Amino acid sequence: MKVLLIGAYGTLGKAVFNRLSKKNEVITAGRHSGEIHVDITDPDSIRNMYNEIGKVDAVVSATGSAVFSPLAELTPEKNEQTLRSKLGGQINLVLLGLDYINDGGSFTLTTGVMMEDPIRQGASAAMANGAVTAFAKSSATEMPRGIRINTVSPNVLEESWENLEPFFEGFTPVPADRAARAFEKSVHGAQTGQSYKVY
């Protein structure tokens, strides 16, 4: 299969790349890295990416930034970054990618544990994760040509634990490769509308 992986060089993305590239041709895209440059906050940049790459069997997003801020300091302007990137950017990868996915192909987007197990400063990220999860569940019912869509909600990753422990005290981090397996399930499997929780 031909797989387009957006965000192939982050902690999660590298593990997803390693797993998916065993059995697939993986094209990488990213803001500052990858074979194709794309800024998912800009719909025209997404359109250009798809035009350049053409048809694929799977679009996998391991990207999208969210603002972390104490609630009392979270402004509409700060929250906008999340609305444009992890939330709207990932959804636009689907809306603009529909015509570029082969019959029976799939979309896989990334959410995260804090949507249901909240952490301090995580309200904006939770917003994005909840939005993407519900969008995927709903849009799965209307996907044409047997196209599927799922999301992966990883816990904090072992590989990020050194930096992120202060935010996730008491959480049990998971290896990035375990999260990557959920992406493999989404791309290679038959399910749709699922939120794969890797907790």
Next chain:
Amino acid sequence: MKVLLIGAYGTLGKAVFNRLSKKNEVITAGRHSGEIHVDITDPDSIRNMYNEIGKVDAVVSATGSAVFSPLAELTPEKNEQTLRSKLGGQINLVLLGLDYINDGGSFTLTTGVMMEDPIRQGASAAMANGAVTAFAKSSATEMPRGIRINTVSPNVLEESWENLEPFFEGFTPVPADRAARAFEKSVHGAQTGQSYKVY
């Protein structure tokens, strides 16, 4: 209590007004109706509303529009209306309202059944509902001064059934007053971070 109700003249809003006004002073706000005019898609309009009204004990949103569109025709541009209104507008009512809520006060936002029981053309609305639900759950953990936040997820309303049945075939509509009771529970009760499902 002094309650600010945004969207008091919709099908749901009227029922919420009738129920909350039995025991509270309810100030109404809306885009084209109510004592105060507010456009929740515009943060400055929200700021002006709060400046004009001053401190309240509860902010209740029964407003916010979402785009309904077949998935294949849903563009980033169409989806933007939902991002600005039902999603971002409701969240900005919270972010900009924090300083105007009295100690122990509350926010109550509106979501909807299609986030977990999808309907055709409902992906954009589901996105908004999922976002608002997860945001409320997360932000509840960081609310200062005993302020609470909950969401109400109503099923399709009996009062809207004549118009909406084609979209909700097989759903069991609920009376608007039953949904309004969930708002009463949120405003008068002690819980926070909840999604009250009125199905």
